[in-house]
Amino acid sequence: MQAFPVLLPSGARYWTVVDDDVRPVPTADHWLRYLRFGKDRAESTTKSYAGGAALYLSWCELTGRDWRVAARDLGLFILWLKWTSSATSRSRTKVVFGPGSEIVRHERRTNTVLTAVRGLLAYAVSVGKAPTWVLGQIYNLADSSSLPQEAQGESGGLFYRMGARHRLPEPESDVDRASDEEIVSMFLACRNARDRLIVLLLSRVGLRRGQAAGLHRSDCHLLPDSRGLGCKHTGAHLHIVRRQNENGAWSKSRKEQILPVDFLVVQAFDQYCDERHARLGTGGSDFLLVNLFQKPLGEPMPPGAINEIYQALNRRARLSRNVAPHISRHAAGSNWADADATLDEVQALLGQKNPESARPYLHPAAIRLREAVERVPSPRVR
Ligand SMILES: [Zn+2]
Incomplete structure (x- = not known):
């Protein structure tokens, strides 16, 4: 069993689960296709779910369980996930390592796998491929009589509310902002205008790496007035559009966004255009960010290449910690807030639908915290 990408003739992609003879596993395949095309979920979501479902189905196969009802032993599955690597599970060897062996999957990854298992089983129940009572194996089912009177509603009937039964507590990890010093050192460590x-x-600009890699040249309107290009938005700006891109880049926001850019970014664009023209002439793909220094020249950069560039910059700038692309986005959100942007402005710039989603991006600068303390006058007796 393993996750497997499927490319349809239209260019649309999703991930499925195939068995050892590379045949799709029917219910899992229906479920993943339904998510991708029926619910318009991202390709990356089907990839993560297919990976989780493949692990669950492998475990069922190896331990001789029927996958439709094996969720009663999810506790054992969690233990198996923690200690069994994908390679060992496929090779069918029965080597059991003793104490001190390395943990293969930590809490966060295990929870992602469990989410996939619940999704698969709930789907199987909904289409009649698994018995209804399976839901009781994966969710806590309760009637509404334990709710406070106000929350019970007027009909007085019994309601089920569901929470996942199996979820591991995850250690809280602090995603911080990249500091200005870190960003400037990385900027200075770049060896070309593209980076x-x-x-x-x-x-x-606060883009996610998938949004940056998915930019087309026609998305970048850098003139003060773009009406000549058929666009009514004033000032230099970028259009962030969700597309099925050949390089796998995908914008997480469903809605098209217009993001204003300032003169620093426009200048960087100018220098990159010169560099790109010097290396490719008018050739290359319509993607903005393309291979300029390695083959195939002119082909769009995949989102993963942005991580590689960041790793190289981290190394060259000798940063004391790893500054990943997403931490840069946190820096953008925090910098806007430090410069007195309101929460709704930050939310719109980050392309968040819900104001609360923007909050984790706000890390006030230390100087602002100090100023907040110092603004309070000394206490006096009147
Ligand atoms: Zn425009």
Whole structure:
């Protein structure tokens, strides 16, 4: 059993689960297709779910359990996940390592796998491929009589409310903002205009790496007035559009966004255009960020290449910690807030639907915290 990408003739992609003879596993395949095309979920979501479902189905196969009702032993599955690598599970060897062996999957990854298992089983129940009582194996079912009177509603009937039965507590990890010093050191460590533009797109425009890699040249309106291009938005700006891109880049926001950019970013664009023209002439794909220094020249950069560039910049700038692309986005959100942007402005710039989603991006600068303390006058007796 393993997750497997499927490319349809239309160019649309999703991930499925195939068995050892590379045949799709029917119910899992229906479920993943339904998520991708029926619910318009991202390709990356089907990838993560297919991976989780493949692990669950492998475990069922190896331990001789019927996958439709095996959720009663999810506790054992969690233990198996913790200690069994994908390679060992496929090779069918029965080597059991003793104490001190390395943990293969930590809490966060295990919870992702469990989410996939619940999704698969709940779908199987909904289409009649698994008995209804399976839901009781994966969710806590309760009637509404334990709710406070106000929350019970007027009909007085019994309601089920569901919470996942199996979920591991995850250690809280602090995603911090990249500091200005870190961003400037990385910017100075760049060896070409393209990488400088990438650093600015992430840390100053606040793009996700998938949005940056998915930019087409026609999305970038950098003139003060773009009406000649058929666009009514004033000032230099970028259009962030969700597309099925050949390089796998995907914008997480469903809605098209218009993001204003400042003169620093426009300048970086200018220098990159010169560089790109010097290396490719008018050729290359319509994607903005393309291979300029390695083959195939002119082909769009995949989102993963942005991580590789960041790793190289981290190394060259000798940063004391790893500054990943997403931390740059946190820096953008925090910098806007430090410069007195309101929460609704930050929310719109980050492309968040819900104001609360923007909050984790706000890390007030230390100087602002100090100023908040110092603004309070000394206490006096009147
Ligand atoms: Zn425009």
